[in-house]
Amino acid sequence: MTHEHEISDTLGKVFCTTVLAKLPELGTLSGKAAAALVGIAPFPDDSGGRRGRRVIRGGRYPVRSKLYMCALSAIRCNPVLKQFHERLRARGKLGKVALVAVMRKIIVILNAMLKSNTTWRQASAAALEEN
16 A cells, blocks of 8 residues: 555554455455455345345454444544444434444545555545445
């Protein structure tokens, strides 16, 4: 990561170290692929005419568990992610569903940052405008 110091201040050193070690592909994938690799992409549980709930599963557990704690902190401390979480909750999303959406947004933002060599603020602001 080229902006490792800036990212580690925002997300924490343990999370950044885990991502660097356990997810070296980050920055070369699409946002959907990065989320699926971590195990936070929603997968359908449909069968025939039944439409089930979307579930997250699989992926790289060490990254996902650190990302969960990072997202909990982010919805309190990061204004962009806090606003995103509050907007989802206002639309009626459950707490865990909104938190997983924040987790996914963090991974997508990190992936975009590494792909385009931008800083955290630029990447997070651009991602907020897209969604």
